[in-house]
Amino acid sequence: MPLKFPLRIRFFTHSLPITHLAYHSSSSSVPFLSRLFSFRLNYFEFRSHINFSTHPSRDGGENRASKSLIEDEEELSNWMSGFRTGSSRVRITSDDEDSGPDLKDRSRGINQDRRGIRYKVDSFRDKRYGGDRESGLNGRILGKSSQGSVPGRKETSFRRDRVREDYKGLGKREDLLLEDKSSDEDVKSLAMGGFGDLLSEEDEEEDQDYEFLKKKAASAFGFDKASNVDDVKTSDSYLTKTRFDQYPLSPISLKAIKDAGYETMTVVQEATLPIILKGKDVLAKAKTGTGKTVAFLLPSIEVVVKSPPTNPDNMRPPILALVICPTRELANQAATEANTLLKYHPTIGVQVVIGGTRLGLEQKRMQTNPCQILVATPGRLKDHIENTPGFATRLKGVKVLVLDEADHLLDMGFRKDIERIISAVPKERQTFLFSATVPEEVRQICLIALRRDHEFVNCVHEGTGETHQHVRQMHMIASLDRHFSLLYTLLREHIMDNVDYKVIVFCTTAMVTKLVADLLGELNLNVREIHSRKPQSYRTRVSNEFRKSKGLILVTSDVSARGVDYPDVTLVLQVGLPKDREQYIHRLGRTGRKGKEGEGLLLLAPWEEYFLSSLRDLPITKSPLPSIDPETVKKVQKALCHVEMRNKEAAYQAWLGYYNSQKMIGRDKERLVELANEFSRSMGLDNPPAIPKLILGKMGLKNVPGLRAK
Ligand SMILES: Nc1ncnc2c1ncn2[C@@H]1O[C@H](COP(=O)(O)OP(=O)(O)OP(=O)(O)O)[C@@H](O)[C@H]1O
Numbered sequence: 001m002p003l004k005f006p007l008r009i010r011f012f013t014h015s016l017p018i019t020h021l022a023y024h025s026s027s028s029s030v031p032f033l034s035r036l037f038s039f040r041l042n043y044f045e046f047r048s049h050i051n052f053s054t055h056p057s058r059d060g061g062e063n064r065a066s067k068s069l070i071e072d073e074e075e076l077s078n079w080m081s082g083f084r085t086g087s088s089r090v091r092i093t094s095d096d097e098d099s100g101p102d103l104k105d106r107s108r109g110i111n112q113d114r115r116g117i118r119y120k121v122d123s124f125r126d127k128r129y130g131g132d133r134e135s136g137l138n139g140r141i142l143g144k145s146s147q148g149s150v151p152g153r154k155e156t157s158f159r160r161d162r163v164r165e166d167y168k169g170l171g172k173r174e175d176l177l178l179e180d181k182s183s184d185e186d187v188k189s190l191a192m193g194g195f196g197d198l199l200s201e202e203d204e205e206e207d208q209d210y211e212f213l214k215k216k217a218a219s220a221f222g223f224d225k226a227s228n229v230d231d232v233k234t235s236d237s238y239l240t241k242t243r244f245d246q247y248p249l250s251p252i253s254l255k256a257i258k259d260a261g262y263e264t265m266t267v268v269q270e271a272t273l274p275i276i277l278k279g280k281d282v283l284a285k286a287k288t289g290t291g292k293t294v295a296f297l298l299p300s301i302e303v304v305v306k307s308p309p310t311n312p313d314n315m316r317p318p319i320l321a322l323v324i325c326p327t328r329e330l331a332n333q334a335a336t337e338a339n340t341l342l343k344y345h346p347t348i349g350v351q352v353v354i355g356g357t358r359l360g361l362e363q364k365r366m367q368t369n370p371c372q373i374l375v376a377t378p379g380r381l382k383d384h385i386e387n388t389p390g391f392a393t394r395l396k397g398v399k400v401l402v403l404d405e406a407d408h409l410l411d412m413g414f415r416k417d418i419e420r421i422i423s424a425v426p427k428e429r430q431t432f433l434f435s436a437t438v439p440e441e442v443r444q445i446c447l448i449a450l451r452r453d454h455e456f457v458n459c460v461h462e463g464t465g466e467t468h469q470h471v472r473q474m475h476m477i478a479s480l481d482r483h484f485s486l487l488y489t490l491l492r493e494h495i496m497d498n499v500d501y502k503v504i505v506f507c508t509t510a511m512v513t514k515l516v517a518d519l520l521g522e523l524n525l526n527v528r529e530i531h532s533r534k535p536q537s538y539r540t541r542v543s544n545e546f547r548k549s550k551g552l553i554l555v556t557s558d559v560s561a562r563g564v565d566y567p568d569v570t571l572v573l574q575v576g577l578p579k580d581r582e583q584y585i586h587r588l589g590r591t592g593r594k595g596k597e598g599e600g601l602l603l604l605a606p607w608e609e610y611f612l613s614s615l616r617d618l619p620i621t622k623s624p625l626p627s628i629d630p631e632t633v634k635k636v637q638k639a640l641c642h643v644e645m646r647n648k649e650a651a652y653q654a655w656l657g658y659y660n661s662q663k664m665i666g667r668d669k670e671r672l673v674e675l676a677n678e679f680s681r682s683m684g685l686d687n688p689p690a691i692p693k694l695i696l697g698k699m700g701l702k703n704v705p706g707l708r709a710k
Helices: 029-048 069-084 181-198 206-221 229-233 251-259 267-277 292-306 328-341 359-368 378-387 391-395 412-424 440-448 480-497 510-522 536-548 581-588 606-615 630-641 645-660 669-682 693-699
Strands: 120-126 149-154 159-165 173-178 239-243 264-266 282-285 321-324 350-353 373-376 400-404 430-435 455-458 471-477 502-506 527-530 552-556 571-575 598-604 620-622
Touching: 239 267, 251 292, 251 328, 264 267, 267 282, 267 292, 267 430, 267 455, 282 292, 292 321, 292 328, 292 373, 292 400, 292 430, 321 328, 321 378, 321 412, 328 350, 328 373, 328 536, 350 359, 350 378, 359 378, 359 391, 373 378, 378 391, 378 412, 412 440, 471 606, 480 502, 480 510, 480 571, 480 598, 480 630, 480 669, 510 527, 510 552, 510 630, 510 645, 527 536, 536 552, 571 581, 581 598, 581 606, 598 606, 645 669, 645 693
Parallel strands: 282 430, 282 455, 321 373, 321 400, 350 373, 400 430, 471 598, 471 620, 502 552, 502 571, 527 552, 571 598
Antiparallel strands: 120 173, 149 159, 159 455, 239 264
């Protein structure tokens, strides 16, 4: 039964459970009412719903600061080789990403499961999958799984269970979902009664009303028992009550942890530390923003602490822990986290080797500073193995190897480098593989790095999906000619609705990223850009600025898709086809970190809608398109005229290359060219840019009608 509301504010509510609140009002009062709804609904969700967070994988790979045409060639041939070998996972050395806008006029309601109501998770049972299987390269064969779920402590409002499973089958667990029938009625009566009168309140000053309504909502729903209504807006389901000092960690590590403000362990930290301290290999899967970096760094530091001191006369002191990250930003971030934990370990040093910086500078640093822990991107590490005197010797001391974003590091793009690196470190070592997604096909590949008795720790409860329940996910379908206006409209509305907005916009390639950043800059939005065509110093500076800022929009490629920890991102926008389901999950994982609220929107063209079938198990809902006034369309078209032609030409070529590598679209070349020319027109180019014959040849697009060659 629809709720009755003043004409000015109309919420579409389906029969409860409330699944979707949409607004048809431009009234300034609507936003804070939506916030009122959303965190009230979220509160219900958190109170009755357990949630584990996963870890995103990072993307982008070794990108060079500026690229010559030949480097573009390499990029294209990467795409082409990936396409030819039928592998859907090629290493995109340039950037490719997405973004999706916000939804002022969309539901502030949370994503609900099919029935719309959160269940109370009662308990998990995991089936035992034992046994070994011979497999893997380098003589490291399949692990025997550890068994059994480890019942978590009973929490006041919900229960945490960790489940360790044999990755071989990732045995199906039966989640005993206790469906709380009464809560349906509770929610219905509360919503019918509790909000009816609240919303009859006249809006005066937004802030004053918001506070008033918050308090009224709090008493209406018993929130006032919470220390603060705002507190219910985050879910602490990623934290446990286990303290770090309950484990045998060095006192000075514990001191640094305390200084870092880490009071208790996160679920993945609690689940993996005891296994690692026992000396085992670990394959760990956990949702985004839940502390996986600390989960692998802390025990790695303990290994270094327990290692005998190096002879000061040794000119090639051993590197004891090696952490591999897929992108430079991520490597820098992990090294920063390591330095935080090493605050009181004066003799232990961490160094970083990444592309985009001078090899010689890195060689000097590693020679003159302590380097028991090395964080590296694969390509640059391989360079050092092959070109830095004595470096290979130093790697013979590695006791711990970490693959962060393991699923991405082990896919086609990085595989050769990773195999080269594995062959350069001792077989007798501990190995930790962490990621938020471990697709089936990657699970087998993990075995090239893991030991027989490794354990698979899965902190992602089945049934909750690999994304956060507290992050609202929407998608919109619109023809390409509307994408730029739609993006601008949604960004502008999000900015109006969120004074502390912090938005990440993902685009499909580096050059499309540049185009969109230029366009949004022309439209006077506060925009920064990160992608492979920017020098590393610029990328690092912008990354640090965005991490510390609010009121900013970062337009980026997939170099920012995995793992980068930007606090309080309010919205992740993905425009165009994600590389794959994992990439969608990891990009979305830039928001909703540490249990905080977040929003994601995926904006697709009608011919990209097939991608949604790969997200069926995720709580993503369709959102109707907001109305775009003709003035906005004119403004965007005018702004496009100020974007440099060469940027549009580069974007067109990169767009063609990217979609050519997407099997579902690239296989029909004529259709692909038609779509590319639709994209060209959306940039205001009725006549598509000409493309060098050499590149068309690489793409396998020579003589395709509709293309112009030069
Ligand atoms: N025990 C803890 N208590 C509170 N905060 C923590 C704890 N451990 C880590 N954090 C913080 O949580 C945030 C997310 O950590 P981190 O980036 O390692 O998450 P992640 O699981 O690796 O996410 P992603 O998959 O995006 O890389 C960071 O800001 C980190 O400082």
